Amino acid sequence: xxxxxxxxxxxxxxxxxxxxxxxxxxxxxxxxxxxxxxxxxxxxxxxxxxxxxxxxxxxxxxxxxxxxxxxxxxxxxxxxxxxxxxxxxxxxxxxxxxxxxxxxxxxxxxxxxxxxxxxxxxxxxxxxxxxxxxxxxxxxxxxxxxxxxxxxxxxxxxxxxxxxxxxxxxxxxxxxxxxxxxxxxxxxxxxxxxxxxxxxxxxxxxxxxxxxx
Amino acid sequence: xxxxxxxxxxxxxxxxxxxxxxxxxxxxxxxxxxxxxxxxxxxxxxxxxxxxxxxxxxxxxxxxxxxxxxxxxxxxxxxxxxxxxxxxxxxxxxxxxxxxxxxxxxxxxxxxxxxxxxxxxxxxxxxxxxxxxxxxxxxxxxxxxxxxxxxxxxxxxxxxxxxxxxxxxxxxxxxxxxxxxxxxxxxxxxxxxx
Amino acid sequence: xxxxxxxxxxxxxxxxxxxxxxxxxxxxxxxxxxxxxxxxxxxxxxxxxxxxxxxxxxxxxxxxxxxxxxxxxxxxxxxxxxxxxxxxxxxxxxxxxxxxxxxxxxxxxxxxxxxxxxxxxxxxxxxxxxxxxxxxxxxxxxxxxxxxxxxxxxxxxxxxxxxxxxxxxxxxxxxxxxxxxxxxxxxxxxxxxxxxxxxxxxxxxxxxxxxxxxxxxxxxxxxxxxxx
Numbered sequence: 001x002x003x004x005x006x007x008x009x010x011x012x013x014x015x016x017x018x019x020x021x022x023x024x025x026x027x028x029x030x031x032x033x034x035x036x037x038x039x040x041x042x043x044x045x046x047x048x049x050x051x052x053x054x055x056x057x058x059x060x061x062x063x064x065x066x067x068x069x070x071x072x073x074x075x076x077x078x079x080x081x082x083x084x085x086x087x088x089x090x091x092x093x094x095x096x097x098x099x100x101x102x103x104x105x106x107x108x109x110x111x112x113x114x115x116x117x118x119x120x121x122x123x124x125x126x127x128x129x130x131x132x133x134x135x136x137x138x139x140x141x142x143x144x145x146x147x148x149x150x151x152x153x154x155x156x157x158x159x160x161x162x163x164x165x166x167x168x169x170x171x172x173x174x175x176x177x178x179x180x181x182x183x184x185x186x187x188x189x190x191x192x193x194x195x196x197x198x199x200x201x202x203x204x205x206x207x208x209x210x211x212x213x
Numbered sequence: 214x215x216x217x218x219x220x221x222x223x224x225x226x227x228x229x230x231x232x233x234x235x236x237x238x239x240x241x242x243x244x245x246x247x248x249x250x251x252x253x254x255x256x257x258x259x260x261x262x263x264x265x266x267x268x269x270x271x272x273x274x275x276x277x278x279x280x281x282x283x284x285x286x287x288x289x290x291x292x293x294x295x296x297x298x299x300x301x302x303x304x305x306x307x308x309x310x311x312x313x314x315x316x317x318x319x320x321x322x323x324x325x326x327x328x329x330x331x332x333x334x335x336x337x338x339x340x341x342x343x344x345x346x347x348x349x350x351x352x353x354x355x356x357x358x359x360x361x362x363x364x365x366x367x368x369x370x371x372x373x374x375x376x377x378x379x380x381x382x383x384x385x386x387x388x389x390x391x392x393x394x395x396x397x398x399x400x401x402x403x404x405x406x407x
Numbered sequence: 408x409x410x411x412x413x414x415x416x417x418x419x420x421x422x423x424x425x426x427x428x429x430x431x432x433x434x435x436x437x438x439x440x441x442x443x444x445x446x447x448x449x450x451x452x453x454x455x456x457x458x459x460x461x462x463x464x465x466x467x468x469x470x471x472x473x474x475x476x477x478x479x480x481x482x483x484x485x486x487x488x489x490x491x492x493x494x495x496x497x498x499x500x501x502x503x504x505x506x507x508x509x510x511x512x513x514x515x516x517x518x519x520x521x522x523x524x525x526x527x528x529x530x531x532x533x534x535x536x537x538x539x540x541x542x543x544x545x546x547x548x549x550x551x552x553x554x555x556x557x558x559x560x561x562x563x564x565x566x567x568x569x570x571x572x573x574x575x576x577x578x579x580x581x582x583x584x585x586x587x588x589x590x591x592x593x594x595x596x597x598x599x600x601x602x603x604x605x606x607x608x609x610x611x612x613x614x615x616x617x618x619x620x621x622x623x624x625x626x627x628x629x630x631x632x633x634x635x
Contacts, residue, residue, distance in 0.1 A: 003307070010305065018292045021331065079289055079340075080286035083263060084288030084289070087263065155524050156520075160517075168541065174552040174555055178555055182558065206540065212533075213529040213533070265460065
């Protein structure tokens with residue numbers, strides 16, 4: 001068990017180091033999310049309520065996550081590194097978990113900028129809304145890492161990942177928006193937790209089959 | 214160490230390997246020869262478990278921690294340094310006394326000076342030498358080398374020769390090559406693919 | 408057999424003596440149920456593929472998902488007709504069933520995009536299988552999500568409930584359901600058979616065109632250990 005945790009730690013650490021060197025993903029995500037929020041200001045009619053703004057926040061989050069996830073497996077596909085990792089004696093699911101943790105870190109970092117910006121430009125975010133963001137982040141990164149790995153090995157990877165992810169992201173958007181605007185956010189948060197539990201386990205268990213033959 | 218019976222590998226409709234049967238005893242040295250496209254790489258990937266055969270059986274008496282693969286690609290992160298790459302693999306393979314072993318290997322393969330440079334700055338020969346370090350890092354029982362001399366530079370080739378002569382008999386080696394003469398000094402058995 | 412199926416389908420609308428909207432109900436709901444079943448079958452075959460690694464499960468899973476998607480599209484179509492007949496709109500977000508099928512339809516269309524992006528082989532089979540499993544898990548989760556969404560996003564304006572069914576109507580419904588299921592089964596077998604024949608023909612053609620390779624057998628040349 002501790003060996004597994006050590007493997008995951010080593011892998012996640014490696015992802016963060018790579019990002020630190022290349023600075024590819026995080027700046028792009030930050031710029032993207034802020035630019036999107038600005039565009040939304042112009043997309044919303046003057047009398048639109050707060051509720052519409054929350055909807056747009058979630059679109060911004062999902063697409064920012066997509067920007068990050070699209071690049072998630074790029075380092076592994078240069079020089080065939082992914083095969084080296086698959087050959088190693090560690091559990092293949094550890095590869096997925098390390099990548100998911102790193103993706104979460106990037107998404108969270110982008111949101112540290114985006115959420116205050118949103119609160120400034122549009123509408124306040126209370127505790128349930130923030131908790132909703134955290135829970136939905138987990139879901140997006142868990143499923144997204146797996147789907148990104150699937151898409152990364154194909155010809156049309158840039159287009160394929162959004163196509164694969166968006167239907168799966170729909171429940172997360174419902175949960176997230178609900179936790180922000182519903183008078184009783186408890187149900188939505190519970191639903192997000194359910195989504196996370198179910199899909200994280202599914203992703204964790206099926207990663208092995210995506211990277212091996 | 215290795216037992217293969219009636220190995221067949223199809224990719225969709227393309228039959229890459231067919232009816233292959235052979236044995237490699239522990240400590241043996243097998244050279245796989247054949248023209249480009251004859252399935253050498255596929256066979257080696259079958260042996261390490263990266264692909265599963267369409268038909269037939271291959272039994273290898275080593276698990277993933279006892280196998281080292283030297284492939285066409287170096288399988289290292291170009292953004293990380295040699296040290297960082299080997300450290301990662303060292304952790305994943307649970308190599309005892311990791312730092313010492315990494316230092317020793319880097320030195321032996323002439324990469325000590327460049328150890329803290331990102332692999333992106335390396336020449337092809339240097340990356341392949343790093344790949345060799347990665348392959349030998351965990352002291353595997355079975356070494357699988359896919360055209361090992363093709364990407365190595367002069368220095369690397371000499372180092373590999375020296376390494377192989379030390380390992381021969383103690384470890385099992387399966388190597389593919391275009392040029393069987395290169396490996397002849399190790400008195401290998403030959404498997405020719407068509 | 409196909410004739411029996413067609414006849415059964417034709418008989419059903421004649422039995423229904425209510426308005427058009429009720430008539431559609433007898434087709435729409437069975438089609439929806441059949442679509443769910445096909446997706447479930449696809450996921451089951453996918454699971455078997457991952458478990459046993461036997462190639463034929465890939466084709467079976469794919470065909471099941473394909474059928475499910477076709478029936479899903481039909482569900483959207485008949486649902487739209489029903490909406491037009493009942494409420495005079497071609498689409499409504501208030502119908503949970505309809506919205507769910509829209510999401511699923513998009514999901515499974517992506518399944519085909521995934522398949523077409525990977526070359527035939529173990530990788531394509533396994534990725535498709537994993538995605539098919541995600542799909543079947545998505546069905547209940549999406550349903551819950553849509554239910555939750557209606558609380559604040561789209562209030563339930565129209566009251567959707569199946570018509571109150573008398574015994575004869577229920578019988579008609581069952582006949583229709585059986586007919587549609589039968590139709591789906593037939594289509595499934597036909598497509599599966601067609602694809603298999605296709606594959607066999609291709610392999611046969613290839614074998615005939617290819618020169619016989621000379622394969623070295625090494626039984627008599629066991630490699631020995633190194634030594635002089």
